[in-house]
Amino acid sequence: MNESKKIAVIGGGSWATALVKILCNNLSSVNWWMRNDMAVEHILRYRHNPNYLQSVEFDLDKVNVSTDLIEIIQPADIVIIATPSAFLTKIFEGFPAEIMEGKVIFSAVKGIIPEYNAIPARFIHKTFGTPYDNIGIICGPCHAEEVALERLSYLTIAGQNEEMAEEMAELLACRYIKTTVSDDLFGTELSAVLKNVYALASGICSGLGYGDNFQAVLISNAIQEIENFIDEVSPIHRDVKSSAYLGDLLVTAYSKFSRNRTFGFMIGKGYSVKTAQLEMDMIAEGYYATKCVMEINKKFQVEMPIVEAVYNILYEKISPVIEMRILTDRLS
Numbered sequence: 001m002n003e004s005k006k007i008a009v010i011g012g013g014s015w016a017t018a019l020v021k022i023l024c025n026n027l028s029s030v031n032w033w034m035r036n037d038m039a040v041e042h043i044l045r046y047r048h049n050p051n052y053l054q055s056v057e058f059d060l061d062k063v064n065v066s067t068d069l070i071e072i073i074q075p076a077d078i079v080i081i082a083t084p085s086a087f088l089t090k091i092f093e094g095f096p097a098e099i100m101e102g103k104v105i106f107s108a109v110k111g112i113i114p115e116y117n118a119i120p121a122r123f124i125h126k127t128f129g130t131p132y133d134n135i136g137i138i139c140g141p142c143h144a145e146e147v148a149l150e151r152l153s154y155l156t157i158a159g160q161n162e163e164m165a166e167e168m169a170e171l172l173a174c175r176y177i178k179t180t181v182s183d184d185l186f187g188t189e190l191s192a193v194l195k196n197v198y199a200l201a202s203g204i205c206s207g208l209g210y211g212d213n214f215q216a217v218l219i220s221n222a223i224q225e226i227e228n229f230i231d232e233v234s235p236i237h238r239d240v241k242s243s244a245y246l247g248d249l250l251v252t253a254y255s256k257f258s259r260n261r262t263f264g265f266m267i268g269k270g271y272s273v274k275t276a277q278l279e280m281d282m283i284a285e286g287y288y289a290t291k292c293v294m295e296i297n298k299k300f301q302v303e304m305p306i307v308e309a310v311y312n313i314l315y316e317k318i319s320p321v322i323e324m325r326i327l328t329d330r331l332s
Contacts, residue, residue, distance in 0.1 A: 005171065008076035010069070010091070011083040012036055014052040015108050018144035019082055021053075024062045025174040032065040033072040035091070040065050053148040069095060078104045078168070080138065084283040085111030085120065092127060100128035104164055106157075108138040111285030112193045112292040119189045133161040136168060137185060139192045141247035143257040150176040156244035158182040158189070180243070186234040188244050191226050194307075195249040196286030197293060198222035199260035201310050202253040204320050206261070207268020214328070218306070219253050221331045225304045229293075232300045260286040267313060268320050290314055305330040 007027060009020050012034030023030045034040060042050040043065050047058045058065075066072055069091070073079055079100070083091055088109065105128070107120035116123060121135050136159030146153055155172055157179055159165040169179035182188055201222070202215060210218075226249065227240045240246060252258050263284035266276040273287070290311050297304060309327040312318040 005078060005167075006076045007031065007078045007080065007171070008033065008072045010072070010079065010081045011108075012039055012049070012051070013082070013084065014144035015110070016082040017049045017053045017056060018147040019080060019108060019138075019172075020058065020063060021056050022147065022172055022174060022177055024059060026171050027062070029062055029064060031072045031076055032063055033067065033069050034065065035067060037067055040067055053144060056148050070099060073103075074099055076103060078106065080106045080108055081120065081124075082108035085109050085113050085285060086283060086288055088113055088120070088123065089115050097128045100130060103130070104134050104136070104168075105130050106136045106138050106159075106168060107189070110139075110192055110196065111283075112289045114288045114292055117292045117295045119186065119193060121185055121189055132185065133159075134164070135159065135185065136161070136165055137189050137192070138168070138172070139188050139244055139248060141243055141251040143251060143255055145257045147177070152176055152178070154243055154247070155179050156182055156188060156248075158185050158187075158244065160185050182244055184234070184236060184238050184244075187230040187236065187238050190230045190233060191240070191245045192248060193285075193289045194226050194229065194293065195222075195252045196260045196284070197290050197307055197310055198225075198249060198286075199252040199258050200264035200267070200284070200286040200290065200314075201306050203258075203261040203264020203266075204268040204310070204313065205264075205324060207265040207270075208320055208324055210324070215253075217331050219249065222253070222306055223249055225302075225306055229297070229300070229302045229304060232302050233296075260284045263287065264310075273314055286310075287314060 008031040009016050010033045020032050048054050105124050109120040113123045124130050124135050139156050142153040157165045157169040165181045169181050173179045259282050294311050309323045313320050313323050
């Protein structure tokens, strides 16, 4: 393990907080950017993020936290972006792309960039000119809340450059984190996007009163949709029964920590999209992903009845009761 590597984590939410906690196990210092001045001041004074995973205490001898994006990124060898996808373009608006030259960039973004209908890897490649061999993804199955509790969790590190992925896997591995490596950059990232849409569907069905028996059928069909879609978009050999695909889908669809499932549950209970967003005060990535996947699928024409049902509920304002009743006849 190369403990001299300088790493910058970009984001102030739960995933960024969890990643900083994990990295501090193996590194002597971590640079951490967040937008919120008051949150930075709170961390510097009290050693806790006031808004997310408040139980995590940081060693300020190891963590350099700042709202200055250039100051945090410039000295880093590796940059980990862990912000909601909906905010990504705004965060890097006006950022000098040349600062990213030669850096390895990992995405821990759990969504799609709505302005471009692009997965984070493509956004990074286009925005900074970073070669795909220098781009990786950090994905689950893993909830930040369980990382904070130091419950055993698993991370999948995917990238076309196996040596780069192995190095990041080693930096993240610790007593409560086990890591595996994949070369399926695009498949794992697309799967991470899609599982949020299916978690919305799971939440909607739960809110409507569907039970575990139907949920099992729903998620069995969901993994088939994921496989069909990512095989069409990125046709390489992969096993979607592994934890990076099926495992990530299961934990997002069923966990009490899943924001997307919670958002879907509220929709199923009769909340409007706007009311549910205000009530949660957190980003449910699946909301944006649903529309983007529908746009992308105009090119590939993969049959995705669950995604279509969620889209019709969220964007066409069709009653969840009616739409899910129609969906039950399309599942097997």
